[in-house]
Amino acid sequence: MPSLDYSVEVKNLSMKFGDFTAVDDISFEVRRGEVFGFLGPNGAGKSTTIRMLCGILTPTGGSGSVCGFKLGDDNARIKTVIGYMSQKFSLYEDLTAYENLDFYSGVYPINRNQRRDRIEEALDISRLQPRRHDITGTLPVGLKQRLALVCSLMHKPQVLFLDEPTAGVDPLTRREFWELIYRLSESGVTVFVTTHYMDEVEHCDRIALINAGKLIKVDSPERLKLSGRKILEIECANWQKAFEVLRRHEAQIGESALFGTRIHIAPKTDDVVKIEGILDSSDCKLLSKREIMPSLEDVFVSLLSPEQL
Ligand SMILES: Nc1ncnc2c1ncn2[C@@H]1O[C@H](COP(=O)(O)OP(=O)(O)O)[C@@H](O)[C@H]1O
Numbered sequence: 326m327p328s329l330d331y332s333v334e335v336k337n338l339s340m341k342f343g344d345f346t347a348v349d350d351i352s353f354e355v356r357r358g359e360v361f362g363f364l365g366p367n368g369a370g371k372s373t374t375i376r377m378l379c380g381i382l383t384p385t386g387g388s389g390s391v392c393g394f395k396l397g398d399d400n401a402r403i404k405t406v407i408g409y410m411s412q413k414f415s416l417y418e419d420l421t422a423y424e425n426l427d428f429y430s431g432v433y434p435i436n437r438n439q440r441r442d443r444i445e446e447a448l449d450i451s452r453l454q455p456r457r458h459d460i461t462g463t464l465p466v467g468l469k470q471r472l473a474l475v476c477s478l479m480h481k482p483q484v485l486f487l488d489e490p491t492a493g494v495d496p497l498t499r500r501e502f503w504e505l506i507y508r509l510s511e512s513g514v515t516v517f518v519t520t521h522y523m524d525e526v527e528h529c530d531r532i533a534l535i536n537a538g539k540l541i542k543v544d545s546p547e548r549l550k551l552s553g554r555k556i557l558e559i560e561c562a563n564w565q566k567a568f569e570v571l572r573r574h575e576a577q578i579g580e581s582a583l584f585g586t587r588i589h590i591a592p593k594t595d596d597v598v599k600i601e602g603i604l605d606s607s608d609c610k611l612l613s614k615r616e617i618m619p620s621l622e623d624v625f626v627s628l629l630s631p632e633q634l
């Protein structure tokens with residue numbers, strides 16, 4: 326088996342469906358052991374990319390490899406080194422948690438004793454031991470998601486592909502799911518995870534931002550925030566009116582958003598005087614102003630704004 330620094334490498338990868346380009350000439354690498362987030366709005370091309378990387382779809386352009394195995398040529402071998410949890414994962418609802426794990430481990434050539442150990446390990450890591458004999462259909466959705474994830478680990482894959490694993494669940498459940506992802510990452514598994522939740526990618530080592538099939542940016546959350554435009558945070562005596570006034574002048578000064586009673590502006594210019602002037606002439610006294618680091622959400626909104634694309 327090839328030894329490598331990268332778990333995933335793609336170069337000019339494209340996928341066309343007829344004359345529609347779902348994935349458009351993307352190139353990136355995922356390092357071994359990394360938690361790599363693939364972020365983009367619905368229809369951006371996230372699932373299509375994952376399906377190519379898992380050897381389910383054959384790319385119509387470019388090339389790539391997973392654990393050194395070439396996409397297309399080595400699809401059968403790729404399947405032995407990856408785990409995949411699709412957006413619509415399937416568990417047997419009428420089997421217990423244990424029986425689902427037993428079924429999924431039976432798909433792979435694992436001997437009986439090893440199989441038992443792996444099931445116990447999976448129940449431990451997913452914290453599902455107390456529910457091992459519960460019928461899967463009766464488990465809350467968060468536990469089903471954790472169960473589906475560990476079902477995809479029974480053959481000890483080196484790379485795990487998760488396609489929107491936390492879609493439609495509450496923030497607490499999402500956090501518990503992410504804790505499981507960290508535990509896996511610490512054990513050396515590379516995790517490639519797609520999401521459309523901006524707050525989630527904060528947990529990733531690096532993030533790729535994808536929109537309309539094109540890769541916009543790949544970087545760590547910290548570096549993305551540092552590279553983003555500074556945000557001006559202001560407080561005004563009459564904040565509701567001030568916010569309305571600033572919104573009306575967005576074309577001139579930049580976008581405004583309300584954070585409690587404070588207002589965040591992504592200034593188009595360094596000309597703070599212009600903003601003060603607008604507020605003064607509307608009887609909204611500026612009480613304080615300071616520059617703050619943009620949040621990841623601020624950075625993505627500005628990267629996806631029509632002026633940037
Ligand atoms: N088999 C297919 N045939 C035609 N179009 C497809 C097919 N699969 C996906 N698409 C289109 O490709 C685009 C990207 O889809 P997808 O990769 O599922 O996006 P995402 O997972 O980011 O929401 C969408 O416009 C979708 O309708």
Ligand SMILES: [Mg+2]
Nearest residue numbers: 371372412489
């Ligand atoms: Mg998708």
